[in-house]
Amino acid sequence: MDRRDFLKNLGLMGVTTLAATSPWLSTFATVEDSAKERCRLGMIGPGSRGRFLLSFLAENPKCEVVALADIYQPSLDEALKIVPSAKTFNDYRQLLTDKDIDGVVIATPLNTHYQIAMDAFDAGKHVYCEKAIAYTMEETLALYRRHLETGCIFFTGQQRLFDPRYIQVMEMIHQGLFGDINAIHAFWNRNGDWRREVPSPELERLINWRLYKESSKGLMTELACHQLQVGTWALGKLPTRVMGSGAITHWKDGREVYDNVHCIYEFNDGRQMTYASVISNKFYGLEEQILGNKGTVEPERGKFYFEDYGPAPAPAFVQMLMEWEDKIWGSNTFAGSSWDPEVARNNPGEFILGKAPETDGTSLLTEAYVEAVCTQKQPPRIAEEGYYATQLCLIGHEAIVQGTPLPFPEEMKIDYVPYGTKVDELTS
Amino acid sequence: MPYFYLPSRRIRKESLSLLVCFLIAVGLNVYAIIHYDAPFSELWTSMLYVLEATFVLYAVWVVLRLLVYGFLCLIGRKPKSKQRHQYIIHRHQRGYRSHQHP
Structure with missing residues (x-):
């Protein structure tokens, strides 16, 4: 499902409704304005999950994945099959020094998220970090605060936030x-x-x-x-x-x-x-x-x-007769009906x-990240959702x-x- | 074929009994609709059940009366209805038509 179908599916719900239930979707409101914009991203950790994300980013006309960083060469080789023109690095810090890169996607092991994301914020890069975003609660809080301090975009890999069925059903739940x-x-x-x-x-x-x-x-x-x-x-x-x-x-x-x-x-x-x-x-x-x-x-x-x-209940008249019959001929009811297997x-x-x-929302999540990087606007509550999930x-x-x-x-x-x-x- | 005569008074009485049974059955249906919070459309849609209940009630009423009749016969007392029935048959056999206008 692409963004067009996604928005069409949710169109019936209305802007106000969407904003109340899933405010981060406001990122798609600027799609037309940013039609000519294009962002350059770096991927840190193109392992299996990273390459899955890369497959969506590579198809997005509004972004270009220009660099890859990983300490494991086979992962880089596999990723180059998706984005052949990307530069490769064995140290993510080299990738962060590239001033042409607007943002990064981090899909490395959990214990490395914090340092890489902090370094990325410090380098002025926008960050998409796979969940969980950090190894400890303290690191998670520090990361969130750094996002606020730098003003850089911060997305986390909570794809359900962009899954149409979740968005739709949450609206029904809140109603x-x-x-x-x-x-x-x-x-x-x-x-x-x-x-x-x-x-x-x-x-x-x-x-x-x-x-x-x-x-x-x-x-x-x-x-x-x-x-x-x-x-x-x-x-x-x-x-x-x-x-x-x-x-x-x-x-x-x-x-x-x-x-x-x-x-x-x-x-x-x-x-x-x-x-x-x-x-x-x-x-x-x-x-x-x-x-x-x-x-x-x-x-x-x-x-x-x-x-x-x-099944539709029996007519009231029949129910009444059955109840009378049960009272007259039924077994002892001192124990109630708890015997019945529920x-x-x-x-x-x-x-x-x-x-x-x-779809599980991953494609739309990456699309929303690209959109946010292009427009330099952090969608409401998305970082907070990721923060609390972690x-x-x-x-x-x-x-x-x-x-x-x-x-x-x-x-x-x-x-x-x-x-x-x-x-x-x-x-x- | 045995002689069978059902006077109009009896027909009226039995019709009235059937009507009372029908009204009781309708009343029970109304009670059930309220009690089980069912739609009042069941007043019509459950009419078949109501008619069935009407005939069951009527049958019970008939059986009840037969029992009373049998009991009265058993203790040697003629029920009023039998006395009157015999009187009517008697009048009919004699061609008694005093109630008719000449």
């Missing part, structure tokens, strides 16, 4: 179509060891960086980061307390990060968001089940389900966009490690405007 959202069950299950092929043993920690503590926090930073942001987006607030548990229960192959994590994020009004990730069973896959008293949303499936679905109902639901999902996964990981519930630290809170406010400011 109250699904009633009170009292719980969110987010999970991401796989059945695989999460390993990449390593050509020689000394490259193990470099290539399989996701599996080692020094460079990653495992499932929480690599997977949970996406889904926790969906929870705060839906509820329009941040959790106040986190508890969690994790272990290596299946893949005992020398890895240092958990292959089995469960967390509970508690909000100030008692509502809860759970997160679970197990990589030894893929039956339930990934989902964020948003549970309202009137309906359920499963955005990954691209579907929603109303509670009152089911298995999930066979509700086919409806597609959020009227059809099965086709903080939530990091504090979840910390709760698991410490084995105790942790409050969200006051000193880590930034100005987070609840959804639905400051609409005038965003649309004026």
Whole structure:
């Protein structure tokens, strides 16, 4: 789906509605004005994820990827197949000295994000950084503050923010179509060891960086980061307390990060968001089940389900007769009907966009970044969404490690405007 | 073929009974619609159920009366209706037409 189709799909919602629910989309409002502008980008870390992003950037007529930096030559070689004219560097700092480069895309291992992004801001470059944006909560806050100080564009790899089905369904949630959202069950299950092929043993920690503590926090930073942001987006607030548990229960192959994590994020009004990730069973896959008293949303499936679905009730007259019959002939009711197995109902639901999902928003996210770099305008709240997504996964990981519930630290809170406010400011 | 005579008074009485049963069934439907918060269109759409209930109620009423009749016969007391029925048959057999205008 390109931007034109995307905007057409969302056109029915109106500017005010979009600005309230997904204000970062305002970046597309200037597309026509910047039609002749073009930006030059550098890619730092064109590994598998980096090249995925590169494939979208290479097709974008408003940007040119002019430089690539990586310490692993095979990654550079693969990336050159996508952007053959790009200069290559083995040290990202050399790339940052190029004054013709407007912004960078960082897709390196987690523990390197902070330093590279800080150096990029210091060099006056705009930054798109893959999630999670930093290895510690302190680094995350420092990075966000540096973005504010420099005024450089700051995007994070939260592609769901640009996924049409999420945008559409969040609007429906905030309108109250699904009633009170009292719980969110987010999970991401796989059945695989999460390993990449390593050509020689000394490259193990470099290539399989996701599996080692020094460079990653495992499932929480690599997977949970996406889904926790969906929870705060839906509820329009941040959790106040986190508890969690994790272990290596299946893949005992020398890895240092958990292959089995469960967390509970508690909000100030008692509502809860759970997160679970197990990589030894893929039956339930990934989902964020948003549970309202009137309906359920499963955005990954691209579907929603109303509670009152089911066969039409019998006429009142028949219901009354059945009730009388039950009273006269029915069994003892002292224990209620709790014996009945309340298995999930066979509700086919409806597609959020009227059809099965086709895109996950990554192409539009990269397009929005290019647009923001061209226009030099930071879209509202996008950096904040990325900031909190990272903080939530990091504090979840910390709760698991410490084995105790942790409050969200006051000193880590930034100005987070609840959804639905400051609409005038965003649309004026 | 045995002689069978159903006087108009009886027909009127039974029709009235059937009407009362129908009204009770309609009343029950109204109660059910309110109780189960159903649309009032069910007053029409559930008419078949209401008619069925009407005949069931009427049948119950008939059975009830037969029981009472049988009981009264059993204790040797003629029910009023039987006394009157015999009187009418008697008059009919004799060609008694005193109530007719000459």
